Amino acid sequence: MAIGFGIASRNWWRAQIKGGLFPSFSLNFDTIGTDFTFTRNSFATRVNENGLIETVTDLGSELIQNGNFEELGSELITSGNETADIVSIADNQNVLIQTSIVTIGKTYQIDFEIYDYVEGSIFLLRPNDLGVGSAVSANGTYTYTVVADASTSLIFRTDGVSTTLKLRGISVKQVDPNDEWSLGSDWVIQDNKLTYGGNTSTDYTRQLGALTNNSVGKEYIINFEVLDSAFTIGFTSSSSFFDDENGNIIKSEFNVGAHTIKAFSTNSATDFRIYGYTDSGNGGSIDNVSVQEVLEDDVPRIDYSTGEAAFLLEPISTNFIDYSEDIEGSNWTTSGIATTTDVTTSPDGTQNADLIDSVSNGSCFISDSTLTFTIGNTYTFSVFAKKGNNDWIRTAHVSSATNASWFDLENGVVGTVNGVSGTIEDFGNGWYKCTNTFVATQATGGNQVFIGICDANGSTDAGASGQNDYVWGMQVEELSYATSYIPTSGTTVTRAQESCIDATPTINSEEGVLYAEISALADTGTRRCISLSNGSTSNRVMLRYDSVSNRIQCFAQIGGTVYADISTTSYDTTDVNKIAYRYKSGEYALYINGVEQGTSTDATIFAQDTLTELSFRRGDNNANQDFYGRTKDLKIYDKALTDDELINLTTI
Numbered sequence: 001m002a003i004g005f006g007i008a009s010r011n012w013w014r015a016q017i018k019g020g021l022f023p024s025f026s027l028n029f030d031t032i033g034t035d036f037t038f039t040r041n042s043f044a045t046r047v048n049e050n051g052l053i054e055t056v057t058d059l060g061s062e063l064i065q066n067g068n069f070e071e072l073g074s075e076l077i078t079s080g081n082e083t084a085d086i087v088s089i090a091d092n093q094n095v096l097i098q099t100s101i102v103t104i105g106k107t108y109q110i111d112f113e114i115y116d117y118v119e120g121s122i123f124l125l126r127p128n129d130l131g132v133g134s135a136v137s138a139n140g141t142y143t144y145t146v147v148a149d150a151s152t153s154l155i156f157r158t159d160g161v162s163t164t165l166k167l168r169g170i171s172v173k174q175v176d177p178n179d180e181w182s183l184g185s186d187w188v189i190q191d192n193k194l195t196y197g198g199n200t201s202t203d204y205t206r207q208l209g210a211l212t213n214n215s216v217g218k219e220y221i222i223n224f225e226v227l228d229s230a231f232t233i234g235f236t237s238s239s240s241f242f243d244d245e246n247g248n249i250i251k252s253e254f255n256v257g258a259h260t261i262k263a264f265s266t267n268s269a270t271d272f273r274i275y276g277y278t279d280s281g282n283g284g285s286i287d288n289v290s291v292q293e294v295l296e297d298d299v300p301r302i303d304y305s306t307g308e309a310a311f312l313l314e315p316i317s318t319n320f321i322d323y324s325e326d327i328e329g330s331n332w333t334t335s336g337i338a339t340t341t342d343v344t345t346s347p348d349g350t351q352n353a354d355l356i357d358s359v360s361n362g363s364c365f366i367s368d369s370t371l372t373f374t375i376g377n378t379y380t381f382s383v384f385a386k387k388g389n390n391d392w393i394r395t396a397h398v399s400s401a402t403n404a405s406w407f408d409l410e411n412g413v414v415g416t417v418n419g420v421s422g423t424i425e426d427f428g429n430g431w432y433k434c435t436n437t438f439v440a441t442q443a444t445g446g447n448q449v450f451i452g453i454c455d456a457n458g459s460t461d462a463g464a465s466g467q468n469d470y471v472w473g474m475q476v477e478e479l480s481y482a483t484s485y486i487p488t489s490g491t492t493v494t495r496a497q498e499s500c501i502d503a504t505p506t507i508n509s510e511e512g513v514l515y516a517e518i519s520a521l522a523d524t525g526t527r528r529c530i531s532l533s534n535g536s537t538s539n540r541v542m543l544r545y546d547s548v549s550n551r552i553q554c555f556a557q558i559g560g561t562v563y564a565d566i567s568t569t570s571y572d573t574t575d576v577n578k579i580a581y582r583y584k585s586g587e588y589a590l591y592i593n594g595v596e597q598g599t600s601t602d603a604t605i606f607a608q609d610t611l612t613e614l615s616f617r618r619g620d621n622n623a624n625q626d627f628y629g630r631t632k633d634l635k636i637y638d639k640a641l642t643d644d645e646l647i648n649l650t651t652i
Contacts, residue, residue, distance in 0.1 A: 023515075025505030025614065027634040029302050029309055038298040040498035043262065045485045046312060047305040051428045052349040053473075053485050055260075056301045059221060060293040063210045064272065065180040067289040070192045072109060073177030076101040077154075077170050084167040086122065089158050094125060097170060099153040102127045107175040107189060110144045110154070113168050120163025126155035135159040145175060145190030182206050186276065186283070193227055196276030198283025203276050204236075210272040211237055211265065212293055220263045222250075223290040230255045231284035234275035237267045252490055253279065255326060257342060258288075258352070259489050300500075303484075303630060305425075306519065306576060310630035312484065313616060314521060316497040319486035320371055320476045321449075326489070327354045327366055327471065336364040337453060346472040347384050347431050347485075353472035355388065358453040358462040365394075365452035365460045371476060373397075373440035373448065381449045382435040382475045382482040384427065385409055388468035394454035395422065395436040398446050403438035406458035409469060415458050423482075431472075435482045449476055481522035499626050501615035507532065508638035509606040511584035514541050514554075515649060517633035520573040523549055528627045532611045532636065533619035539610050540619035541583055545573050545629075552597075554581035554590050556606070557619075564588035564600035576632060578650040584640035594651030596643070 028035065048054050081098045089095065102108055110124065114136065121137035124130045127148035136142055137160075154172055175189045183189065186200040194205060212218050222235055234251035250263055272291060276283060303312040323329025325346070327339045338357045346353035358364035373379060385393050387409035396404035405422030406415040412432055414424050422436040442448070451474070452460030453467050473485050486495050516530055525547050533540035538560045546553045546567065553567035564583065571577050571592060582589045588600035613619075614636065616627035641649065 023635040024507060024512075024638040025503065025634075025636040027631070029311070032300050032302070032311060033298070035503050036300070036500050037502040038300050038498060038500055040298070040496050042494060042496035044301055044314070044495050044498070045487070046301040046303040047427075049304050049309070050349075051304065053347045055487070056299050057221075058295050058299050060295050063212075063291045063293065064207060064289055065178070065210075066176055068192065068287060069176070069189045069194050071176055071178065071180075073174035076172040076174070082168060082170050084170070086120075086156075086158065086163050086165050086167065089120075089163050091158060091161050091163075093158045095122070095156040095158065097154045097156065101154060101172060102148040102152050102174075104148050104152065107145065107147050107183070109171075109173050109175050109190070110146065111142070111169060111171040113141045114139050114165050115168060116166040118164035120158055120160035120165065122156045122158055122163060122165070124155075125157040126151035126153050132159045141169070143191075145188060147188070180207055182208065184276075193285040193287045194274070194289070195285040196231065196283040198231065198276070198278055198281075200276075201278050204273045206271050206273040208271045210291065211270045216265055216268040218265045219294040220265065221290075221292050221294060222261050222263050223259070223288065224286050225258045225288045226254045226256050227285040227287055228256070229282060229284045231282055232277040232279040233286065234277065235261075235263060236273045236275060237265045237269050237271065251275070251277070254490070255329065257326065258350075260487070261489065262294075301484075306630060306632070308632055310519075310632040311500075312630050313498055313500055313626070313628050314483045314495070315479075315626075315628050316494065317477045317479055317483045317486065318492055318494040319488050320478075320492050321368055321474050322370075322488055322490055322492060324474050324486070324488040325352055325472060327356065327474075329490070331368045331370045332366050333369055334366045336360040336362050337366055339366065344386070344470055345429070347427050347429075353384075353386070353470050355468055355470055356451065356453060357388075357466065357468040358390075359465050361461060361464050363452070363460050364454075364462050364467070365447070365450045367447035367450035368474075369446060369448055371448040372444050373442065375440050375443055377440055377478060378437065378480045379440055380435060380437045380477050380479055380482045382433055382473075383451055383471055384431050384473040385434050385451075386430045386432070386470040388470055390453055390462055390467035390469050392454045392456060392458070393434065393469050393471075394452040394458055394460055395434060395450070396447075396452070397436075397438045397440065397449055398442045403436070403441065404458065405434070405436040406454050407432065407434040415456070433482070437480055480524065483521065497623070497626070499617060499623060501613075501617060501621075503614040504612060505614055505636050506638065507611045507636060509608050509610040511605065511638075511640040513580055513582050513635075513637040513641050513646070513649075514543055515578070515580040515633070515635040515637070516543055516631065517576060517578045518629050518631050519576045520545055520629045523573055525549065527618075527625040528629065529618045529625045530616055530627050530634075531614070531619040533613050533615070534610050535613050535620060537619045539606060541581065541611065542619070543579060543581055544618075544625070552577070552579060552592060554579070556583050556588070556602075558604050558606055561604075563602040563604050566590040566598035566600060568592065568597045570597075576630075578652060580641070580646050580650050582640050582646060587640060589643070589646065591646040591650045594647050596646075
């Protein structure tokens with residue numbers, strides 16, 4: 001189903017108007033962050049209200065100044081010195097434009113235009129001697145970035161027997177005028193970027209005092225863009241490296257393109273350093289450097305992937321693919337396919353999706369052969385795909401037909417290979433999330449997972465060369481289903497387990513209704529709970545997905561004894577279901593989607609003021625049987641609703 005936008009009106013509102021009853025607690029996405037405590041010690045993504053995949057976290061203010069390297073100081077050329085005529089001036093003569101305008105050791109951008117050129121050439125002699133090799137001898141606009149190292153004046157020098165030309169638009173401005181960046185000897189800011197020459201084995205540029213005081217152990221998000229060529233970069237606080245979430249030091253050869261990394265400071269120093277290394281045999285340039293501290297990780301994920309707002313809770317999961325958005329990353333190999341990166345807009349709204357194009361009519365696929373699996377364990381491979389000029393793609397594990405699925409990107413349907421079928425989910429704008437679950441038959445080597453250009457029969461054969469499709473967001477998880485997207489850019493990334501606890505609504509414990517509009521992530525055969533309790537498992541109202549397939553179960557536990565245990569397996573728990581459990585002496589009942597599922601005349605009920613806590617786990621503080629899924633609505637009524645009111649409340 002394609003993603004829709006906005007929040008539909010709720011049937012429960014009509015039910016309240018008819019019955020005159022209002023919940024004592026109602027899910028409110030505007031206050032959910034204060035109503036509940038969310039715990040997730042990592043980043044996570046959601047689908048926002050515009051249908052785009054985005055990262056959810058709470059970041060501090062920008063810590064880096066002039067991170068785009070575009071700041072220039074005021075004009076240093078005074079009026080009357082913006083032009084100069086160089087007419088029949090002999091070889092090797094200085095042409096003084098202006099004296100005492102720069103400071104030795106500072107970096108400057110010098111612009112000028114040559115017009116009415118006749119003969120000869122000129123080069124910049126001061127404030128830095130660029131030499132005759134830089135001499136220019138034609139009409140045009142020229143820009144130099146230099147460090148003043150010999151003079152405070154601006155001087156051009158002629159090169160030729162005789163030079164005749166005119167200058168205008170002469171400009172001198174300091175680069176990084178507020179001295180935000182302290183440049184190493186092999187670094188320069190020019191052309192609105194920071195460039196490492198690659199001539200010094202280890203050299204750094206730093207920004208003093210950028211990081212938080214006592215930054216040791218702090219978590220930061222570093223964004224930057226590599227512009228010209230891949231080269232080795234390291235990020236540190238003082239002389240100690242930042243660590244990534246896996247405890248590895250952040251020093252890597254980064255490919256051309258935008259990068260986001262999570263960094264943990266291992267030093268209490270407050271300066272931020274960018275190191276360049278000759279490991280890759282060359283230098284390079286970076287731009288758009290940003291550093292923000294991660295202030296908290298308890299931001300709820302309000303997710304719109306089902307078309308309406310729901311808050312999303314998921315278990316721990318790792319994306320084992322190192323380069324999820326770059327099919328030219330070092331782990332990906334090709335056979336019969338040409339690849340082009342960053343050619344179209346991906347589901348995250350930026351131009352970072354890649355093109356795969358068959359160059360033969362044989363085996364046309366890209367593969368990640370570096371993954372290590374445990375034979376016999378279950379994994380799920382997912383990829384976002386969009387039709388190019390070919391309708392179909394295929395995904396598989398080690399080219400095995402028993403572990404393969406193929407997908408129709410024209411009609412949004414799944415084909416089968418030997419009766420095995422994956423799943424496909426419409427993400428709008430022609431993009432589909434294609435998912436294939438398999439049992440690992442090989443630990444290492446070969447085509448551990450692959451994406452193939454295929455035909456309508458599902459074989460990795462497009463039928464002809466020149467067939468293409470778009471891909472983005474590749475992910476392998478050791479789960480029986482796909483979870484939300486986990487971006488990677490050179491290492492595996494883990495999204496931590498998350499929980500939702502601690503809401504304390506006003507509850508009349510003697511009677512009431514617990515209502516939830518929820519969907520499971522998968523029918524996993526594990527218990528996932530929502531409870532009202534006194535902070536223990538002895539006194540609670542329980543709504544849960546049970547370990548039995550598609551079983552929805554509700555019961556009251558009073559003084560350790562279970563009462564009014566009502567359940568059904570008549571519904572697909574991965575669908576959105578409206579569930580209401582009424583607890584009242586002699587009148588227990590369970591309603592799902594407008595239909596009564598069962599009743600109980602048990603007369604035992606809670607003492608007043610027993611139920612004080614609402615949480616997405618089994619009732620105590622033990623992180624056990626936590627709820628994972630999407631929650632669109634949640635309500636507690638402190639009075640028992642009638643059968644008609646429960647029908648109105650739960651009708652789809």
